[in-house]
Amino acid sequence: MSANRFALYISILSLFTVVIIAFKGFQKDEPTVINKKAIVPPIGFVNAKTIPLPESIDFAGEAVPLNIPDVKERLDKELHINSYWHNNTIFLLKRAHRWFPVIEPILKENGIPEDFKYLALIESGFENVRSYAGAEGFWQIMKGTAKEYGLEVSKDVDERYHPQKATQAACDYLNWAHNKLGSWTLVAASYNRGVRGISNALENQKAEDYYSLMLNEETYRYVFRILAIKQIFSNPNSYGFDIQTEHLYKPYNYAFDTVRNSVDLVDYALAHNMDYKTLKIYNPWLRDEKLRVGRNEFYVFSLPESKK
Template identity: 50%
Template structure:
């Protein structure tokens, strides 16, 4: 019984010593929160708080003034700037891809008298990637199968020109021109690309609106043009957002081969031109199977990598 009391007292002494030591250790530490290290790309810090990106004082889209003097318009743009610019990984990829694709799209738009700001519509639609939407819209310009033929694109089991950046841009131009003839406003044309010409016309008529900024729509089209504006702002002024991106994706050295007869096997075609089926498909994603039947009068431009 005596030994049990002795063990109990020894335990109390040891426990008290440990508590005392712990208090001394923690009392010597600063009560201030740890300093947050400087954030990476594009984030400003003020007293450990992350501040937002600035909204420009003025902007235009396709030569049309964005009414940023209006509080509602400014706030709608602000939302898209913060949402898109703070998605840093995506922004960096867009800056890299833009170096390869935007000059090409810009030149095609300019040659067809379309305001070059519409290249940012392609960025908003697809991120300049060969994506397929849940609704089965395809490619840079997210063109539906049902409308592809109306604007000159070939779509079948062997060929899908919606995946061709040049051909799909030319098809989008036809749509944009048709929409501009109808609405006379490039900003409304951009909205119509998202919601359809009939949908845009119905909203304008029912609401007696004359401007995109006065149209009440569902969330996607109501944000759509502002997303394009936010992407334009970021891609044209990356330094404002703190982006300093290395290793931009440059245009590749290619040669073009005109194909006007059927191809029995694209693997054989690739080998004959000193490349592989993988490289052929990578550069010509519109090729959908291992062969292609070419009708009389049809011609296809096939890109082949050249050795540098």
């Protein structure tokens, strides 16, 4: 064998040896085996199980007809989606602890069933969001509707982001819709599709209630999403949510200041021993760094209790 052929032979043998060693290395990375049978699941693995449905449930005192197969299945779907959509539902529980105490008294004062607090929750998650259609704030109110119900929407101010005033406007709409439709369940559906849309569907399909209607996908699911969140909130532990009380977001403690003159909001915040960011967190309805106040007008700012 020549020296060149011997060198080639050694190179090929060395390469083959490296491949064998690498292959054995990969074999060591396979899942750990217990008793040669049970494979240890990866971190984050969820042992998903089916969730039993409640024997009965209602929205605003109106019973849900779970004896109707498709109604039962639609609730089943939304209950499973929201039970296993862990990160979303956890933060709904956290934020609700802050904002339910603000919303509930206003609903009660206006004769609106308490279950409508879950409508606001599924609309926005209690975040100041804007939809692709232009609806804004906790109650996802359109600009035209906001003005119709007495909310100011301008360059400086957008009261759709005012938790108390927007809730009052929503209550005014809900009571009006109930006078038209006569059912709180239909009112909830109308918040998604509009009173005219629900009324037309009832007339065209010769139906009398929400659960008998064939609707567009979003409205078809809408009330069931509310029902699912209501059911989970009734007993979070039963649906796999172990939420420690200290992890919930605490309600804000407010002080109030009446502002009767135009102000630079950055300077105003600093004068009250806080930064502009904190002022905006407590007053998300302020939309600019300046606020122009007209003659005979005034605004009430919410401040951290210690900053008045």
